[in-house]
Amino acid sequence: MNYIIPVLAGFLSGLIGAMGFGGGGVLIIYLAVFMDTPQLKAQGINLVFFIPCAILATIIYSVKKQIDYKSIIPVTLGGICGAIASSIFLNNIPTDYLSKIFAVFLIFMGVSSILRLKKKK
Amino acid sequence: MSNIMKFLAGLSIGAVNVTLGAGGGMLTVPLYKKMGMSQKESQINAVATILPITIISAVIYIINKSVTISDTYIYLIPGLLGSMVGTFVIKKTSNKILTIVFALFMIWAGLRLFFK
Secondary structure, three states, X not given: OOOHHHHHHHHHHHHHHHOOOOHHHHHHHHHHHHOOOOHHHHHHHHHHHHHHHHHHXXXXXXXXXXXXXXXXXXXXXXXXXXXXXXXXHHOOOOHHHHHHHHHHHHHHHHHHHHHHHHHHO | OOHHHHHHHHHHHHHHHHHHXXXXXXXXXXXXXXOOOOHHHHHHHHHHHHHHHHHHHXXXXXXXXXXXXXXXXXXXXXXXXXXXXXXXXXXXXXXXHHHHHHHHHHHHHHHHHHOO
């Protein structure tokens, strides 16, 4: 098996993820589009993969005193509750739909980030 | 923005993150900008925000047997390396070029995935 491409996908995903640009997109896109991994498994791989990467990045940012804990705690708590609540539906979404939803989300995020960029100018 | 509004925004971020296995961070960045952080501050704080949410999401996927930890081994070391590089280059890169390149990549990948 060729190791160069998965290693590159992991590196890019960690790089973009640590910069808060949505590195998750990169690994899921690689797995789902190029490797034909089932969508739910691709998403799971990305989630597990991102934990150590995010821990490392958060420690580095924290040491540099760049994290504003006071502002992020309410958002984080909401996020944890939202994740637990929505997970009930997770196994009921057919994997075909899930990849379509993911595709639409990607297109939406891509278009909206270009539009935001334009507005700033 | 009140703490209740922040919590509610967090709810939707968590919902997207667990349903799509990604994307929570990307939604957090514009939220933090609205709360008054700069672009780079927003990106940095989004990573810290999404970490606990991702841990919960990952545990749910593992409990559901959608993924095993060993599935991720091959990506782990390069991912950590990339992550470390990212924390150092974040202040030096041009957001504009990165945003455009990454946005086009997402649109292209989204279209490919949609019509697959």
